[in-house]
Amino acid sequence: MSAPHSVRHHSRAAAPFWLPLALLGLACAPPAWSDGGSPSGPALRSITDNSLRLPTLRQIARVITLSDYNTRVVIIGVSLLGATSGMIGSFLLLRKRALIGDALSHATLPGIGLAFLVATALGGSGKSLPLLLLGGTVTGVLGVVTILAIVHLTRVKEDAALGIVLSVFFAAGVSILGVIQNLSSGHAAGLSSFIYGKTASMMFSDALLIAVAAGLVALTCVLLLKEFTLLCFDTSFAAAQGWPVVALDMVLMATIVIVTVIGLQAVGLILMVALLVIPAAAARFWTHHLPSMLLAAAGIGAVSGCAGAAVSALTPRMPAGAIIVIVAGLFFTASMLFGPAGGMMARWSAHRRLSRRVGRQHLLRAFFELAEPHHAAAPRAIALEALLAVRSWSAGELRRLIRRAARDGVVQPAATRDAWLLTPEGAAAAWRVTRNHRLWELYLITHADVAPSHVDRDADAVEHVLDPAMIAELEALLARDAPLLVQPPSPHGLSPAPAAHGAA
Amino acid sequence: MIPDHPPAPPDFAAAAAPPPRAPLMPAQRGGAPLAALSAAATGDEHPASAPLSIHDMTVAYHRKPVLWDIDYDAPAEKLIGIVGPNGAGKSTLLKAVLNLVPKASGRVTIFGQPFARQRRRVGYVPQRESVDWNFPVSVFDVVLMGRYGRVGWCRPVSRSHRAVALDALQRVGLTDLRNRQISQLSGGQQQRVFLARALAQDASVYLMDEPFASVDAATEKAIVAVLHELRARGRTVLVVHHDLQTVPEYFDHVLLLNTRVVASGPTRDVFTIENLRRTYGGRLTLLEEAAHAMARGAQAR
Numbered sequence A: 001m002s003a004p005h006s007v008r009h010h011s012r013a014a015a016p017f018w019l020p021l022a023l024l025g026l027a028c029a030p031p032a033w034s035d036g037g038s039p040s041g042p043a044l045r046s047i048t049d050n051s052l053r054l055p056t057l058r059q060i061a062r063v064i065t066l067s068d069y070n071t072r073v074v075i076i077g078v079s080l081l082g083a084t085s086g087m088i089g090s091f092l093l094l095r096k097r098a099l100i101g102d103a104l105s106h107a108t109l110p111g112i113g114l115a116f117l118v119a120t121a122l123g124g125s126g127k128s129l130p131l132l133l134l135g136g137t138v139t140g141v142l143g144v145v146t147i148l149a150i151v152h153l154t155r156v157k158e159d160a161a162l163g164i165v166l167s168v169f170f171a172a173g174v175s176i177l178g179v180i181q182n183l184s185s186g187h188a189a190g191l192s193s194f195i196y197g198k199t200a201s202m203m204f205s206d207a208l209l210i211a212v213a214a215g216l217v218a219l220t221c222v223l224l225l226k227e228f229t230l231l232c233f234d235t236s237f238a239a240a241q242g243w244p245v246v247a248l249d250m251v252l253m254a255t256i257v258i259v260t261v262i263g264l265q266a267v268g269l270i271l272m273v274a275l276l277v278i279p280a281a282a283a284r285f286w287t288h289h290l291p292s293m294l295l296a297a298a299g300i301g302a303v304s305g306c307a308g309a310a311v312s313a314l315t316p317r318m319p320a321g322a323i324i325v326i327v328a329g330l331f332f333t334a335s336m337l338f339g340p341a342g343g344m345m346a347r348w349s350a351h352r353r354l355s356r357r358v359g360r361q362h363l364l365r366a367f368f369e370l371a372e373p374h375h376a377a378a379p380r381a382i383a384l385e386a387l388l389a390v391r392s393w394s395a396g397e398l399r400r401l402i403r404r405a406a407r408d409g410v411v412q413p414a415a416t417r418d419a420w421l422l423t424p425e426g427a428a429a430a431w432r433v434t435r436n437h438r439l440w441e442l443y444l445i446t447h448a449d450v451a452p453s454h455v456d457r458d459a460d461a462v463e464h465v466l467d468p469a470m471i472a473e474l475e476a477l478l479a480r481d482a483p484l485l486v487q488p489p490s491p492h493g494l495s496p497a498p499a500a501h502g503a504a
Numbered sequence B: 001m002i003p004d005h006p007p008a009p010p011d012f013a014a015a016a017a018p019p020p021r022a023p024l025m026p027a028q029r030g031g032a033p034l035a036a037l038s039a040a041a042t043g044d045e046h047p048a049s050a051p052l053s054i055h056d057m058t059v060a061y062h063r064k065p066v067l068w069d070i071d072y073d074a075p076a077e078k079l080i081g082i083v084g085p086n087g088a089g090k091s092t093l094l095k096a097v098l099n100l101v102p103k104a105s106g107r108v109t110i111f112g113q114p115f116a117r118q119r120r121r122v123g124y125v126p127q128r129e130s131v132d133w134n135f136p137v138s139v140f141d142v143v144l145m146g147r148y149g150r151v152g153w154c155r156p157v158s159r160s161h162r163a164v165a166l167d168a169l170q171r172v173g174l175t176d177l178r179n180r181q182i183s184q185l186s187g188g189q190q191q192r193v194f195l196a197r198a199l200a201q202d203a204s205v206y207l208m209d210e211p212f213a214s215v216d217a218a219t220e221k222a223i224v225a226v227l228h229e230l231r232a233r234g235r236t237v238l239v240v241h242h243d244l245q246t247v248p249e250y251f252d253h254v255l256l257l258n259t260r261v262v263a264s265g266p267t268r269d270v271f272t273i274e275n276l277r278r279t280y281g282g283r284l285t286l287l288e289e290a291a292h293a294m295a296r297g298a299q300a301r
Helices: A016-028 A057-064 A069-094 A098-106 A108-121 A129-153 A158-183 A187-196 A204-223 A225-233 A235-240 A245-267 A272-284 A290-314 A320-338 A344-374 A384-390 A395-407 A424-447 A452-463 A468-481 B012-016 B033-042 B090-097 B139-151 B159-171 B187-200 B217-232 B244-250 B273-280 B284-300
Strands: A411-413 A419-422 B052-061 B064-074 B079-083 B105-110 B122-125 B205-209 B236-240 B253-258 B260-266
Touching: A057 A069, A057 A290, A069 A098, A069 A204, A069 A225, A069 A245, A069 A272, A069 A290, A069 A320, A098 A108, A098 A129, A098 A158, A098 A245, A098 A272, A108 A129, A108 A158, A108 A187, A108 A245, A129 A158, A129 A187, A129 A245, A158 A187, A187 A245, A204 A225, A204 A245, A225 A235, A225 A245, A225 A290, A225 B139, A235 A245, A235 B122, A245 A272, A245 A320, A272 A290, A272 A320, A290 A320, A320 A344, A344 A384, A344 A395, A344 A419, A344 A424, A384 A395, A384 A419, A395 A411, A419 A424, A424 A468, B052 B090, B064 B090, B064 B260, B079 B090, B079 B217, B079 B244, B090 B205, B090 B236, B122 B187, B139 B159, B139 B187, B159 B187, B187 B205, B187 B217, B217 B236, B253 B273, B260 B273
Parallel strands: B079 B236, B079 B253, B122 B205, B205 B236
Antiparallel strands: A411 A419, B052 B064, B052 B105, B253 B260
């Protein structure tokens, strides 16, 4: 892995588009935790010096402001690569082909080696990047085609086919690299950088290539958004409508191939699949809207790439590809935990909200039913022990429920100790809750043939999720059989309802 | 209910006329004994105006025939139930008609023309399990997909297409849920979304794969209403159906299928114990069910 400053300087002609990305750099650079360190840079260190030098503030500032030309090229290039692969990776993920990307990138290695061999045999330098990438593309595509052929022509399933092709092609590539090393020592030194990536040595022409590919992919995604969406969601419906699904699949895979091959140099073929899959998977936790998911995945990919390049520029021994993937992994973890669209916290809090609502409805109904036999006109104080007796809740649980209900203003402490009474608002809610419960009970008895002895528990499970439309339906249904039920159900001589009892 | 619905294609009126029964094609199909079975019900000729004609179609997976020499003409403006045991090839029949699985032989015509030229006139409701309902699209997005075939390459969906999709949503009673993500729907609601998508296709012939499979009562009612509405508008609907009890209630015609066509025709003539026994083999419990179904069906008339 070569340090950024060891790279040759190139023409300063271009890169006027770095300004917006400077903000990205600001967002993702690591904090300044140290002011020490040698200003002369890490290259002068002894080879036996294993200590990890923390970057100086000045170094950090230079990276953040993208003032160093090489850093600028690398950060912009890798950010664009992250954005591009995040966007197209979303479709790969939705098409459930994530592992195909992995097989594809591994299968590029023999092609790179063969291209080098062919070029040197023909008298060239063997280091021409377009040629190497072309070779990689050819065997990469060949690998994917082999997988598809195995799946379609034999009984071997896709996961096994993937494993076979991925490892065999990669092994072939490693062997070819070994052969090259034996044939011409020294010339082939750069080839192994395709395996782990060599972000820091990215040149302007590489960044330009990435920028062109990014533009191409973004354009494809915009133009074929509708077609790709349909393809990924329901292939057979697309085919029935007459869309050429095979051709569409080819276009999608071709885009993946382009992004993968372009990204080989930066992150390496082992980690390339991470850049395709992780931003997309993370983005899925933030939105249910596909175009938003594409943008979020692009953003996460860009920030990961930027952060990885920045960290690697500051700590020369850190391989950028690995840092990029780790940052993306952190994004994924955070998204999985805190993402509003199916993240774990969102699910957990929804569950907690429901159980709190159920708890409160139980409490309200208990208040209502305890007061019911007394025909009390005014809200009646209920002792804690009485409440404890009607349901199987512990004293602590009950106190917690009451405390929460008091905070929400539906119960208030009564004059006597350890007794509570409903506020007017609480009384209305209690009446409603009880009524829903009884409507559902009656429905179960009269329409669903549930034995009356079982009905309470079954009603319990459902009444808390009844929405106004369902309640209206229940009312209509039961009104036919027992017209009185539209008014308060009063099997035990129910007191008239409080005034404010509109629909739930 | 839907005043702005586009009218049926102009040539549809011709198709709706009673099909000429004159033998347009001489009966000379190699004298296959299997074909003779279906010949009793469908006649040997194919009327050119039939909404859907299947000509001698055979489909095989790995050399094992799934459908054998299917020869069938769907009558116009009818609700047709496709009935048969598991593995009889019901879904495969629809997929083969739609060119989703390769045919070993045979061809399909829609109103007398090859299917490939008439795709827009065929609507499709796949099985609900065939897609991933966690996909990041809304209910309305899915229904809009029914219009994609008419929107064309690389173009955004125009307002008039959106209006058609909204109308389709309203017909299945899901207008209120149009912005929901599809994973938040119940199974029955998902089925109605698929139905709405097919309605948005505004086709003349509909192929539906088990739309009644494990749906709630409200959805079942909604689907039946939509089927009746489609028939009233002159559409022909073929429905793969698994519940024998409801066959006489829902369908005018039936196609009894078990690898080959066992019988087809008006429900009251064809949906008999005799034919069901031939379709299902010796499965007694099913036959009993069928007997009940027959009794109920007779009462209903």
